[in-house]
Amino acid sequence: MIQKLIEKIRATGAPVVVGLDPKLAFVPEHIQKKAYEQYGETLEGAAEAIWQFNKEIVDAVYDLIPAVKPQVAMYEQFGVPGMLAYKKTIDYCHQKGLIVIGDVKRGDIGSTSAAYADGHLGSVQVGNTICRGFDEDFITVNPYLGSDGIEPFLNVCRAEKKGVFILVKTSNPSSGEFQDRLIDGRPLYEWVGEKVAAWGESCMGEDYSYVGAVVGATYPQMGKVLRKIMPKAFILVPGYGAQGGTAADLAPYFNEDGLGAIVNSSRGIIAAWKQEKYARFGAEHFAEASRAAVLDMIEDLKTIF
């Protein structure tokens, strides 16, 4: 799957992930109204609204980008109907040829991580039948529990040729509270980064590993160091746009081959129609606003190289 990601980045010229993180506040009123008329002001109604919203955005941008990253929390907030919208979104994006990175940040003790890995990347056996749960292509994983919480994900990645992005340095303001603390003179995130590099060695594609890392755009100096520590890891970079990261901040995340990083934007794309810059599109044409925002992001990222 890492090869497919690289091929699609090359084909589109866009190391871009669109974060499908649909808050109801981003969903135009006409879509909410229609969904509530059909399903009531219920979790089902909310789930229908975000699914229709996603679908229209995916239709508008799928030819421009290699991948999408639905943030599962935005679906989970709507309970079981929300999870159904999550699954419908994954399947629809696959139909459109997109790579799906499930931003689930799971991680637990070994036997539990194995269940997460099976449910999101692999399969389960039911009687004599193999069934697949959510079936993303990549997921994000939390490293706090250490190697035996990570290994089950790697086992499934090797079997399925899928991948993970492990949290190393997150984009939020207080990420440093634990991640930046010095251990033998080096911050925790560097130690995690070294482990990511080591874990990745057993899951290599051609030039890059199936085991990637999450490093926020908001900490470019740290990104520079981590790029060196994990030369074969693809870096998923959140924090561009709404969270404050700029194209200039992103250069250190890429390798000299122009690869090695993929930059996520969520609100900046899916809620573009609410920004003054794209207000001309209006609520009815929100998906066209998203397309314009993706095109602008791609242009902006071209200034890096």
Place this chain on the structure above:
Amino acid sequence: MIQKLIEKIRATGAPVVVGLDPKLAFVPEHIQKKAYEQYGETLEGAAEAIWQFNKEIVDAVYDLIPAVKPQVAMYEQFGVPGMLAYKKTIDYCHQKGLIVIGDVKRGDIGSTSAAYADGHLGSVQVGNTICRGFDEDFITVNPYLGSDGIEPFLNVCRAEKKGVFILVKTSNPSSGEFQDRLIDGRPLYEWVGEKVAAWGESCMGEDYSYVGAVVGATYPQMGKVLRKIMPKAFILVPGYGAQGGTAADLAPYFNEDGLGAIVNSSRGIIAAWKQEKYARFGAEHFAEASRAAVLDMIEDLKTIF
């Protein structure tokens, strides 16, 4: 909810949580067979099997214990139908008067943690209607992202009088890989423990905080230190039984009032019928085996005091 937990621990004399972590391998064949006859060898069939399995166990043990802890990964592995079984399990346990600790180990940047908190502990507004997603009473939370990833959970806890258990020192063999690393001479888990104590001050019940901690039974010396660092935090203790922790290991997790900890057993209870010790019950009476195992666990824990 922390008061209700304490009342129920006192009423039952059992600081015990039954971990509802249903792998298909634990589910007797007659239950699987019936479920597959009805739904096929599908995710729906698997979800029906684990739901019927849970229901029978809950019916057999609900009067003995204060709380259950479903591990969401064991449901998530079966995709959307699995999540429906998770929700049915939560609702059924509530009907039976049990406190439900959702072992979800979520945690993300602020706006995302807010969505998790709304979905699991709080509510969402859909049009003019307030809807509730999964509606557990407590959930487990991962601290790797620091305070701004935790605060949204605390906000919902304060509003809903619900609680969280934050991962401090996990029960798995490689938990020390990052958690035990020394920062200014003290292990990371102690720094996280101090934060848990600080976060908990803003969420106090009468004697204990709504903000608890997860500390594995497999590390009793560390439990002793953490008990002192977080005197007002309830400690959720996994790792008893199948993972190797014994009653003797558990004493340091309790305060002198006999409270302050609640001990989880999953496999040891729900798969009791597969142990030699309880084999006399047979597969048909698996739930009675679980009841016997709970009674034995309660007796075992009484040796602590």
